[in-house]
Amino acid sequence: NRRILLASRPHGEPTADNFRLETTDIPQPATGQVLLRTVYLSLDPYMRGRMSDAPSYAPPVEIGQVMVGGTVSRVVTSQHPDFKPGDWVLGYDGWQDYALSDGNGLHNLGAQQTQPSRLLGVLGMPGFTAYMGLLDIGRPQPGETLVVAAASGAVGSVVGQVARLKGCRVVGVAGGAEKCRYVVEELGFDACVDHRAADFAEQLAAACPQGIDIYYENVGGAVFDAVMPLLNARARIPVCGIIAHYNATGLPDGPDRLPMLQGLILRKRIRMQGFIIFDDYGSEYGDFLQQMGEWVGQGKIKFREDMVDGLENAPQALIGLLQGKNFGKLVIRVADE
Ligand code: NDP
Known part of the structure; x- marks a missing residue:
């Protein structure tokens, strides 16, 4: 299980030294928990803010903590009644191969999904x-x-x-x-x-x-x-x-x-x-998803993903995002579907 931690706070542009990759055992779910395999990790500009301890609308990532981020994952094992092995889930499990969840803030997307990475971009x-x-x-x-x-x-x-x-x-x-x-x-x-x-x-x-x-x-x-x-x-x-x-x-x-x-x-x-x-519009997400899903399905809204393979490449990809190197929604493919 690889995880990328915040190693130090950047001054100006982030560098590779601000991140550290560590390897741990795969965690085991207790009663009420699920074990998730991250498949897609979203990289977004706000992550630069979380690396800093300047005042913000959300608390910073602490030094030594796993970098935060939106994820699309699959349930590996489940001790939770609402999730089965193989289910796709949308969560906020950060820069790591595996994560445990008690189901809080986790959206079950079911066993069948086409292009679930869209839930981090055009539909997310x-x-x-x-x-x-x-x-x-x-x-x-x-x-x-x-x-x-x-x-x-x-x-x-x-x-x-x-x-x-x-x-x-x-x-x-x-x-x-x-x-x-x-x-x-x-x-x-x-x-x-x-x-x-x-x-x-x-x-x-x-x-x-x-x-x-x-x-x-x-x-x-x-x-x-x-x-x-x-x-x-x-x-x-x-x-x-x-x-x-x-x-x-x-x-x-x-x-x-x-x-x-x-x-x-x-x-x-x-x-x-x-x-x-x-914070401001959370309750409207369902209505948005309905409308945007329709437009995307009809070809009225197009989208492009910039898919980068490998969790280990996330730091460089985030650095590049802040320099305009991405072309489309930046997503890390952490594992194969
Ligand atoms: P993008 O996919 O658009 O990627 C970032 C892009 O920003 C780069 O590709 C680059 O595009 C452009 N950019 C970077 N630096 C500069 C610069 N110095 N001058 C001009 N353009 C620059 O990112 P997102 O679509 O995810 O995010 C877009 C904006 O939306 C960000 O500011 C982000 O923080 C904000 N945001 C705000 C949210 C909110 O709740 N308020 C939620 C989500 C996003 P190019 O090469 O074309 O210049």
Whole structure:
């Protein structure tokens, strides 16, 4: 049984030294417990926050603890009445081959599943985040222009496609020509701009001739700088994430631009609202799953997984996620189905 622990807290970008792989015996379930074999492990940007002990909405992983993470697993042995060997389960069992559970927070998905890794992506936490942030805070109206960055990723890809279904003009922002091509040609966005281009701000302005009504914030940084002057009166900004800043060790240098931002919010009557998906919307997950399952089944929402083989490769994959190396929802295949 391999487990990956947090060995030390990163300063800036995480490195391989911040993680430690250890091998233990496979645990045995007591009465009321199940033994789970991890098949898929989700890697997500929030994990960078858990590696740090800065104040957050959730407690940090302690040094020497197993890294946390969403998992799709199979029941190996069960001493729990609700689970049988062979059942698929959705849980939060972290970076390890095997885990014990008392069933708390564990969702039984039954013995038959097609592509269960989708429950970590388009049909899981990231898809749900995209859906609620867009619909509840973004409130898309037909004919409006929406901009979303990390557009080929787990959240951004769903934001843009749902906004298209709601009748918006959708402009993506992504890193590199290949991701941009995918976003337009496969996902059906109206345009996509490469944030690494020297003239990124001009390209974004050209792609948004009517300004921006909804900016779904996934990254912050230079993308937000380019978005600000394009915002229309009564624009909405669901603040979902600011991944460009997750490795920052302090505030950036330069003049204090807070009065400028507050002035813009005031004059343009902009609404900016943050949210934490399961804290704020947990009770809506069932309705989301029903709707998204239908759209995915009908081919109206497409998704792409970036599947990395081997638990031992999780640290490097998480480091890469924060540098834009993933292309699609990042998932570790820990074991064969
Ligand atoms: P993605 O699959 O989109 O992967 C992260 C992507 O972020 C990278 O591939 C890269 O895409 C982009 N990125 C990284 N650094 C930068 C940078 N400096 N500037 C611009 N883009 C960058 O991740 P998710 O879809 O899982 O997450 C997207 C966002 O949603 C994150 O900010 C995350 O924290 C947030 N989130 C928030 C939740 C909530 O409850 N509020 C829940 C889930 C996610 P590219 O190469 O295209 O730039």
